[in-house]
Amino acid sequence: MWHVHPALAPVPADRSTKMNKILLVPGLHNSGPDHWQSRWHQYFPHWQRMVGLPWDKPDLTVWSAKLASKLRSRRGRAHLVAHSFGALAAITAARQQPDKVASLFIVAPADPAHFGIVDEALAGSLKVSAQLIASRNDPWLSFERAEYWSRQWQVPLFDAGEVSHINAQSGHGEWSQGLNLLGTLYRRAEMVVEPAPAVWERRAALSFR
Numbered sequence: 001m002w003h004v005h006p007a008l009a010p011v012p013a014d015r016s017t018k019m020n021k022i023l024l025v026p027g028l029h030n031s032g033p034d035h036w037q038s039r040w041h042q043y044f045p046h047w048q049r050m051v052g053l054p055w056d057k058p059d060l061t062v063w064s065a066k067l068a069s070k071l072r073s074r075r076g077r078a079h080l081v082a083h084s085f086g087a088l089a090a091i092t093a094a095r096q097q098p099d100k101v102a103s104l105f106i107v108a109p110a111d112p113a114h115f116g117i118v119d120e121a122l123a124g125s126l127k128v129s130a131q132l133i134a135s136r137n138d139p140w141l142s143f144e145r146a147e148y149w150s151r152q153w154q155v156p157l158f159d160a161g162e163v164s165h166i167n168a169q170s171g172h173g174e175w176s177q178g179l180n181l182l183g184t185l186y187r188r189a190e191m192v193v194e195p196a197p198a199v200w201e202r203r204a205a206l207s208f209r
Contacts, residue, residue, distance in 0.1 A: 021076065021102065022047040025067065027084025027110065030055045035167055036175040037083060048078075050086070058085050058115050064092035077102035079186055084140060084165070085110045091122055091153070103189035104130040105182050108166040109149065110140045123152050129189035130155040131181060135170075137162045 024037050024047060031037040041049050050070060053063055067089050071078060079102050082090035087109035094101040104126060112122055132155050134146030143159075150157035158181060164170035166178075 020046045020048060021079050023070070023074075023078040023080050024049040025080055025082035025086040025090045026050065026053075026055075027082075027086040028055065028058055031083065031167075035083075036178060037081070039174055040081075040179065053089075060085075060088055060092060060112075060115065060117055060121070063089035064096065067093035068096040071097040071100035074100060079103045079105065079189065081105045081107075081182060082109075083107045083167070085115070088112060088115075088117070088122060091126065094126065094128060098127065101128055103185050104128055104155075105185055106130060106132045106155070107178065108133065108135060108138055108140065109146075111142070111145055114140065119152075122149075125152075125154040129185060131158060131185045132156065133158045133160055133166065133178070133181065135160050135163045135166055138165050140165055 022044070024031075024041060026035070026037055026049070030053075037049075041047055050067060053066055063085070071093060077100055080090040080094065082105065084107075087104075087106045090104060091106070091109075094104055109132070112119060130153065132146065132150050132153065134141060134143060134157060136143045136159065138146075146157060160166060166175075
């Protein structure tokens with residue numbers, strides 16, 4: 001049984017059709033059924049998920065343009081929950097559409113250098129509420145580079161330990177720790193006062209909405 005932030009409780013059926021603020025942005029090859037992004041989407045079907053990207057072609061220009069277009073089509077600001085190469089696209093799109101992004105949840109971002117992308121293309125403050133989560137033995141991004149990007153983007157870095165790429169292969173399916181980190185970021189971005197733990201049980205029907 002998951003023990004997650006109360007703001008992540010499933011929405012009642014009569015509210016599930018309302019546009020939600022969460023937008024999942026998978027990385028290369030999309031996120032398979034056992035990936036935490038897919039598990040979360042199953043648990044929270046009212047969240048949205050990015051589709052239609054060229055999943056096997058890591059073209060940052062194309063990915064970010066499609067994501068920026070998706071953001072423009074939304075009525076309100078989105079909280080982007082991005083992984084790996086998808087995180088690079090999310091950061092780029094957020095800079096293209098700053099008024100359409102409420103927060104960035106950046107998990108195990110891929111090193112731009114792996115794709116021939118210069119650091120300057122992603123450097124600079126994100127100027128939005130954000131959380132960076134990195135592993136100490138991620139084959140796609142060294143922890144030293146994660147610290148570098150934390151400074152560049154001016155966002156807090158959560159040290160997840162030696163957990164590889166934080167995906168299905170590393171055993172991150174339900175990933176309740178990540179859900180709670182996301183809940184904390186969401187509340188900070190929405191400037192919602194954090195309730196005392198005892199209150200959380202009484203507010204279990206809350207959802208990101």
